[in-house]
Amino acid sequence: MTRADAVAQVAAALRDDALVVACNGMIGRELYTRADAPTRFYMIGSMGLASSIGLGVALVQPSRTVVVFDGDGNVLMNLGGLANVAAARPGNFHHVVFDNAAHGSTGNQRTISDRVQLEEIARAAGYRRTSRVGDAEELAVALRSWFDAPGPSMLLVAVDRQQVAGISRVEPSPAAIAARFRAACTR
Amino acid sequence: MGKQFLDLLQRHGYDFFTGVPCSLLEGVTRILDAEPRYGYVSAVREDAALGLAAGAYLGGRQPVVLMQNSGLGVSVNAIVSLHHIYDIPALIVVSWRGQDGQDAPEHLIMGRVTAPFLRLLEIPFEVFDAAAIDQQLESLTATMRRTGRPVALVVPKGALDR
Numbered sequence: 001m002t003r004a005d006a007v008a009q010v011a012a013a014l015r016d017d018a019l020v021v022a023c024n025g026m027i028g029r030e031l032y033t034r035a036d037a038p039t040r041f042y043m044i045g046s047m048g049l050a051s052s053i054g055l056g057v058a059l060v061q062p063s064r065t066v067v068v069f070d071g072d073g074n075v076l077m078n079l080g081g082l083a084n085v086a087a088a089r090p091g092n093f094h095h096v097v098f099d100n101a102a103h104g105s106t107g108n109q110r111t112i113s114d115r116v117q118l119e120e121i122a123r124a125a126g127y128r129r130t131s132r133v134g135d136a137e138e139l140a141v142a143l144r145s146w147f148d149a150p151g152p153s154m155l156l157v158a159v160d161r162q163q164v165a166g167i168s169r170v171e172p173s174p175a176a177i178a179a180r181f182r183a184a185c186t187r
Numbered sequence: 188m189g190k191q192f193l194d195l196l197q198r199h200g201y202d203f204f205t206g207v208p209c210s211l212l213e214g215v216t217r218i219l220d221a222e223p224r225y226g227y228v229s230a231v232r233e234d235a236a237l238g239l240a241a242g243a244y245l246g247g248r249q250p251v252v253l254m255q256n257s258g259l260g261v262s263v264n265a266i267v268s269l270h271h272i273y274d275i276p277a278l279i280v281v282s283w284r285g286q287d288g289q290d291a292p293e294h295l296i297m298g299r300v301t302a303p304f305l306r307l308l309e310i311p312f313e314v315f316d317a318a319a320i321d322q323q324l325e326s327l328t329a330t331m332r333r334t335g336r337p338v339a340l341v342v343p344k345g346a347l348d349r
Contacts, residue, residue, distance in 0.1 A: 021242070041245060043269070044268075044272075045264065045267075045268025045269060045272065046234075046238065046264055046265050046268045046269035047264075048234075049234065049235065049237075049238035049241075049265060049269060050238075051238075052230075052234075052235045052236075052237075052238025052239050052241075052242065053238045053239070053241050053242040053245070053269075054242060055228075055238075055239055055242060056203075056205075056228075056238065056239040056240060056241060056242020056243040056244075056245070056246060056250075057242040057243070057245055057246040058242075059226070059228065059239075059242075059243065059246075060203065060242075060243045060246035060247060060248050061246045061247070078232075078234075078235060078238075080231030080232055080235060081231065081235055081238070083231055084228070084230060084231050084235060084239070087229075088228060174272040174273040174274075175272070175273055175274040175335070177273065178245060178273040178274060178275060179274075181245055182244070182245045182246075182247065185245055185246045185247055186246070186247040
């Protein structure tokens, strides 16, 4: 399963009013290219912090579903962020990690997530639900009800390293993305 | 002074609190830890606190991030590649360990460079003055709202310890 297809498949399973914080690198770019919406925040720098940003949104917007689209490199860079999520225990927070055990946007250099199971770290930290899926069918089964049950949850989606053609950069300016997302959060 | 300071922050529109503690800010964090109404999130690290603050801002709040000046070091990327470029305002309340070279060895260099470091990172700041703190917050908050970017209040020893 390509990461771009997995990203699009998860995005398609979300309700229109769900708020998404996407990590930097290819995951945010693929979400932007395949399923842009005002309810998406694309973090283009500050690697590692998507889960912390998503937690902040989830805590102040408790009636909204907040989904963080993250990568293995990002999660590894801010493992403490998982502890912050688990300790705060927001029921509206969902963490979807697209794991290819590589840093996709810098040339697919290896991470260490082939030897370290990120969803097990999340479970040990105190996430309410965690699961790992490895192909489009397993993902489809998980997505039928994943976002209906309370979080914090982590759904780890194992994806391959293939880079899909036709993925653009996130085009709006960072300030425009922030203003648009804030309006979508507070309307 | 901690309670008065928190009241002032709320009066100036701040309504989300996160950070990593410092003994010089104990007068504030003791109250934040004890009173759930502030919704204080004890962050694992200073850059995670800035990420939390960014999320809270995007969700409609006006955040305050408390930290020791040692935390400025790990905060650099969050400040320049998140808050600054996305125009995400926050008040960073940063203690000034190592001021005047009188402190434990690990604080001396950061204490010496705290002010130039904030200037380098393009963060407008004031040094806490108990006699003028209301006006200082007024001015910092006005700058923060005008620029849409973080500002800092640098807190020397003795200002908010209790």
